Amino acid sequence: MAGHSKWANIRHRKGAQDSKRGKIFTKIIKEITVAARLGGNDQDSNPRLRKAVSNARSNNMPQDNIIRAIKKGTGELEGIDYEEISYEGYGPNGIAIFIEVITDNKNRTVSELRHILNKNNGNLAEPGSVAWMFERKGEILISEFNGDEEDLLDDIVDSGADDFEKVENDVLVTTDQSELFNSKDALEEKGYSIKSADFIMVPKSTQAVNEEDQEKIINLMETIDNHDDVNQVYSNFLINSNA
DSSP, rough: TTTOHHHHHHHHHHHHHHHHHHHHHHHHHHHHHHHHHHOSSSSTTTTHHHHHHHHHHHHOOOHHHHHHHHHHHHHSSOOOOOOOEEEEEOOOGGGGGEEEEEEEOHHHHHHHHHHHHTTTTOEEEETTGGGGGGEEEEEEOOOSOOOOOHHHHHHHHHOOOEEEETTTEEEEEEEEEGGGGHHHHHHHTOOOEEEEEEEEEEESOOOOOOOHHHHHHHHHHHHHHHHHTTEEEEEEEEEEEHH
16 A cells, blocks of 8 residues: 555554453553544534544444443533643664644643653654654545455445455555545445545555564554554554565
């Protein structure tokens, strides 16, 4: 897939593991709460909430959990006051790292992220330092795909999406951010099982790193991703045996 990095595939596989241990529920609940707080509880007029609720249902989250998260966001129930913040930084070999967090204590979060990066030969950077290296796209996850790839490509093009990549039995479909929901609905109508639809940051170009540095970079990315306040983390590194 044009513009995707090694981390895109690792993040996808890791997402499956996260769902087994329940961390994905925590992320979705935070996202629902923030979406409801910012845009209200009407999913028809609040596309971010509609997306979050759709992802919750795709991950078999109980309806009661969804309703409580929405009510906490709108203030109908007492809840935690979450704040959205983005952080930018660099890792080993000068790779760019873009981190999206949802936190109730930004001072704690930034301190802990700075410590993680410093400990792993990286550093936090000023806002805008690496954001320009990424562009926001839509990403649709089709689960358990076992069909014909040529038919899949035709359906993806018909849906208005841009590209796709197979990861084991799943398919990552990339769209323009404005086409995310239209493409998702079109693919569902064609019978595909949609696991999630979300907005992501895709690197405009990749930073090649040596194969021997792969482990320390992946360990850093996973450590950041495992932080309780981190919603998503993106990078532009690409493993290249000839780098």
